[in-house]
Amino acid sequence: MNRDIPLYQRRRDPTGSELAGIPWLKLLSPDEHRNAAGHLTVADAQSGELVCRVGRPVTYWFGVIEGLLKMSTDSADGGTMTYAGLPPGGWFGEGTALKRESYRYNIQALRKSVVAGLPVDTFHWLLDHSIGFNRFVMNQLNERLGQFIAAREIDRMNNPDMRVARSLASLFNPVLYPGVGEVLRITQQELAYLVGLSRQRVNEALTALEAQRMIRVEYGGLRILDLAALRSRVLPPGQVASAHG
DNA sequence: GCATTAACACGTA
């Protein structure tokens, strides 16, 4: 329907329930809240649509209201390298917004999603006025640093079940993605793209994790049963870890 | 041996 109109030209005002799903709004004072909410816009991204592109000057600090995005870059060999999946409640691009530089990643919708944007000037205004907002951003940066360290760990694991477990633990991170809750809406194909495995192998891994009561596989999504176990997933007996330092 | 692609039947939104 809106296929030919760029995402930024399809902005609209956020609904009440969309505003309610923005975690940092509740940390603001009434006047800060008013200013922020007044500048927030949202847009509906279709599956496959780019939210922001490498090299474009920063315009917004983005958040996921609904759906699923992926963060990636195009690598030299023509393929794409995916760094993270972004489920509901996730906010990203603050590093770029802070420096007022250009985006360093492509952000693409893996499925129909609702994306929120806070203009970079309003972002800076909040940094200048709100302690609560500063705390949120600092917490956000810290948490994600931990997640990227974990991502390097995941990349060095050759056991697919472990890779799936740890990737799921990242997606279920309640600090970075408070909109996810108990059930993560993700298809096994989407998860396969994020983890870098085939859908069939992901399906096998999910079945194994379900057998160990860490998750429950549901139609179009996954229910978290034991986040700590997913995070600390150890190799089954008899297998040797081959993560090299 | 293990993961991948291709292909299929089946169930669900």
Place this chain on the structure above:
DNA sequence: TACGTGTTAATGC
């Protein structure tokens, strides 16, 4: 109907 899931068979490193 279109999509997501679970499974099998053939292929490749």
